[in-house]
Amino acid sequence: MDMIELDGSLGGGQLLRSALTLSLCTGIGFSIHDIRAQRRRPGLMRQHLTAVNAAARVGNACTHGAQLGATALRFEPGPVQAGDYQFATGSAGSATLVLQTVLPALWQAAAPSRLRLEGGTHNPLAPSADFIADAYLPALAKMGVQATLELQQHGFHPAGGGVLEVAVAPCATLQHCSFDSRGALASIEAKVLMSGLPSAIGLRELQVLAQKLGVDPHPRHVHAVRPALGPGNVALVHVRHAEHVDVFSGHGERGVSAEQVGARLAGQVQHYLQGSGCVGEHLSDQLLLPMALAGGGSLTTGRISDHLASNARLIEKFLPVEFDWQPHDGGWRVTVSR
Template sequence: MNKDRIELDGAEGGGQILRSALSLSMISGQPLRIINIRGRRSRPGLLRQHLTAVRAAAEICGATVEGAELGSRSLTFRPGAILGGDYRFAIGSAGSAVLVLQTLLPALLFADAPSSLAISGGTHNPLAPPADFIERTWLPLLRRMGARVDFELLRHGFMPAGGGELVVRVLPSELQPLHLMVAGAERSRSARALLTGVPGHVAERELERVRRHRGWSAANTKVVRLPEDQGPGNALLLDIECEHLTLVFCAFGQPGVSAERVAGQALQQADAWRTSGTAVDEHLADQLLLPIALAGGGSFTTPLLSDHLRSNRAVIEAFLPVRIDCQAHSAGGQHIRITPV
């Protein structure tokens, strides 16, 4: 295995470059040097959730690290062996526990023993996938690839308070290729409005907007009232279950944004994906790229090439002997193919 240090410039992307690079450094055993971390963001450098991911990754594989400080714009990470065990990490803010999970979980699949992982922080953060996406969309596909993972959301955590907690249990697993060219026939649709510490009419108005939209019915909508100490917070979740996968689309209530507009944002995401005729929405495309590459190959279709997907592709190809080809699909959208080299 090549032990040469991988050097990356993080100026062109956000935290995704850091997270993927940490995962791949742990798994490949290759030391990492990254500069200009989140260089073009309004608040460049490591924020709390990024720092938690760095320190957690270092603990899991016994890495030596330079630059693991809030605001740091450069990092050197020299990994050791990935060790299974019981781990608990706290972000200390509403930073995304889900994104920290996605940094660590791929590595724990390659650990020497089973693991449990508890992460506290934000579970429903507008700048990250919600925990529901992980549970209903991402993990079922990883399990189809051979990953042995259990997931439990213990407590919701919204912006700005945080305080959520999720737990996963991971067994060492060998990933197999995944091919997702079509979503398949639609089986069901449902909408849930999560609510805590917010007037009840907000959720009712969100769901009323959904019911009036073509393709959605009143029978499959409901308000989920969470304990008051888990808020304040509001999220609208739309699930579309198809033959080959389930997609989750989410929009968050925010001050100054009407309930009807929140619902419109979620519906727009769902419509854009469904009318594209592709299997995987743009956010899931980015999230699937790394596990499929670790499996040695696979393919899927997606509406477009996001900036996250482009930067993630460059990081993966720097670490792994794979090639990621992106071609315009004849029926619309993009065909992504990962092959060994």
């Protein structure tokens, strides 16, 4: 089996997850050392291990070193198999990151699949379930991917307990797609999720978003999560343009006022709106791998993040594609080609 050697100190958990996805999709194995070496707690944490085990099950893979705290891993993929799968992080670790790890392999399978994912659904350092459902999956749909997500139960850090149900249809060939223009602004909508905390906090966040973005501050946009498995708070802003939808989030945390949460989130949205790029920073990074699997595509975005650059270089190790980015209209245009 072809094997690729990877240096895990060059990135975090994303480098590992992208390698797992690419290995499943290409049949090329990999070994990785110094996993997350630059992080405060190096090695595989629970959500990373869940992603490894999920990829191994979906791809009938052999793994060596798949255990908590491991700083080296060998992954040898087999044939990807469609089916009904259930994966749980056993903590508030992100369920959406596990989903993104196995989703491309499952849409390449010959039959439909269903996933039940348990863990965190709204984590500060991961895409929210709302982002996946309303930004990521619609972008993939333009490329031909048919997948739906249902949020059965919210899960916040540190309690977790969230549940996602995902259905994936086969997609043998992805279409080349250009995310170059977002079109005219259609609407900006905000909502706040509260779990086990006073709704007044959410109302204060919403008021700041109303002042800075002009969204509707009506109390109906504050949603109490039931059952409340633990304290949690996330404010979400959907920015809808004629050709694209992006979702931005801000998370409540101890020692940070509701006004600060709202102001930070408004700043993210304003930065996006003031630029000309179609795709926000986080989504731009996540669309690289699907575009590479399609063999071509392009997007415009406001900045080239370290995540995007490192992800592009990793993808080029597994697939016969090349990424390029050039300054474009105050931002950047990213292209992938064979």
